[in-house]
Amino acid sequence: MTRTGSMATFGSAVVPVAASRQARLAASASVVGLRRINGLLPPNRVGIAAGRGLIAGVMAAFGPVLPGTRVTPVRSGAVRGEWVRAAGVAQGDKAIYYIHGSGYVVCSARTHRGLASRLSKITGLPVFLIDYRLAPEHRFPAAADDVEAGYRWLLDNGYRAEDLVIGGDSAGGHLALDLLLQNLRGDIAQPAGVFMYSPVMDLTLTLAEVRDRKLADPMAPAPVGRRLIELYTEGQxxxxxxxxxxxxxxxxxxxxxxxxxxxxxxxxxxxxxHDMATAAGVPCELELWPGRIHVFQALPLLVPEAADALRRTRQFIHAALEQARLQAKAS
Incomplete structure (x- = not known):
């Protein structure tokens, strides 16, 4: 990253060094509102249902589905999900495979439909949202197995791996990396690229808890996130x-x-x-955007920087698809 005045440059990307006033106010309000509510919800059936409803409401209010978006449900064997296409986007031979976050417990394809519609609009690509099974009703490895099944389903239904880009946020980032490693073990063709928003890598949330003690995260206390993840990983x-x-x-x-x-x-x-990938020789761009909102890309009405982050994602997606096309042609 290089700094230029009040901006920072990541490769060809120019990112603001300071968060917008709106983003700062949103983080401050969330600390005294959403964080406290999430901290009070008990890890039982009632608390989980309330948490699911709360997050669904936030996502719908601050990241609504774009007008004219077409949603096509998919029910095929064990695969559950939906195709999301922004107005004017055709069902072509290239696509985004998106894995929503949730702490493995609280979100769904429906909560992330707004984000998918924006990704579809800005890239011109259809987005397949996998609706994987959630804990505590379905524990490890249910979510990971569903994500893998969704990828295989896309390959079995005419999509070439080099024409797919995978995206994921939060727990979806962990599931995306698990899918890549499973592909590696099974000698399955890899997608053209993978983008991740606020991925969780340490499922014990030890890294997160250290940071949360220094500066309270606006969305939820680290122990709350750990309790959610443990509903998925219990017994492992x-x-x-x-x-x-x-x-x-x-x-x-x-x-x-x-x-x-x-x-x-x-x-x-x-x-x-980023450190793990680069040490292994995997190309990895890391962008730390100013502000404190988790998966801010999904909340454009709350965090204005979301639009710029999605434009950066578009650049990455199209570059990855073009590079994969050239590599496939050369081979």
Whole structure:
């Protein structure tokens, strides 16, 4: 990253050094509002239902679905999801495969439909949102298995791996990396690229808790996030290779784009992923955007920087698809 006046440059990207006033106010309000509410919700059926409703309301209010968006449900064997296409976007031979976040517990394809519609509009591509099973009703490895099944379904239905770009946020980032590593183990063709928003890498949230103590995360206290994740990982060893993910040296993985708010509690998880990938020889761009809102890209009416972050994502997606096309042609 190089600084130019009040801006920072990531490769060809120009990112504001300071958060907008609106983003700062949103973070401050969330600390005294959303964070406290999430901290009070009990980890039982009533609390989980309330949490799911709360997050769905926030996503709908500050990241609504764009007018004219077409949504096509998918029910095929074990695969559940939906195609999301912004107005004027055709169902072509290239697509985005999106894995929503949730702490493995609280979100769904429906909550992320607004984000998917914006990704579709800005890229001109259809977005397939996988609606994986949630905990505590379905524990590990249900979500990971569903994500893998969704990718295989796309390949089985005519999409070439080099014509797909995977996206994911929060727990969806962890699931995306797990999918890449499963592809590696099974000698399955990798997608053209992967972008991640505020990915969680340390499922114990140890890194996040250290940051949260220094600066309260606006969305939820770190122990709340840990309790959610434990509903998914209950009964598993923390060092399970599909929970504590590691990228082997020389791994043939596609290029990665990692975006996170610089002040959120998962910023160090983003740094860890970047360091792990680059040490293994995997191309990885890390962008730490000013502000503190988790997955701010999904909340454009709350955080104005979301539009610029999505434009950066578009640049990455199109560059990854073009690079994959040239590599496929050369081979």
């Amino acid at each position: 060893q923390q060092d399970s290779p599909r929970l504590r993910l590691t990228i082997p040296d020389g791994a043939k993985l596609p290029p990665l784009l990692v975006q996170s708010s610089a002040g959120e509690m998962l910023a160090d998880d983003a740094r860890h992923l």
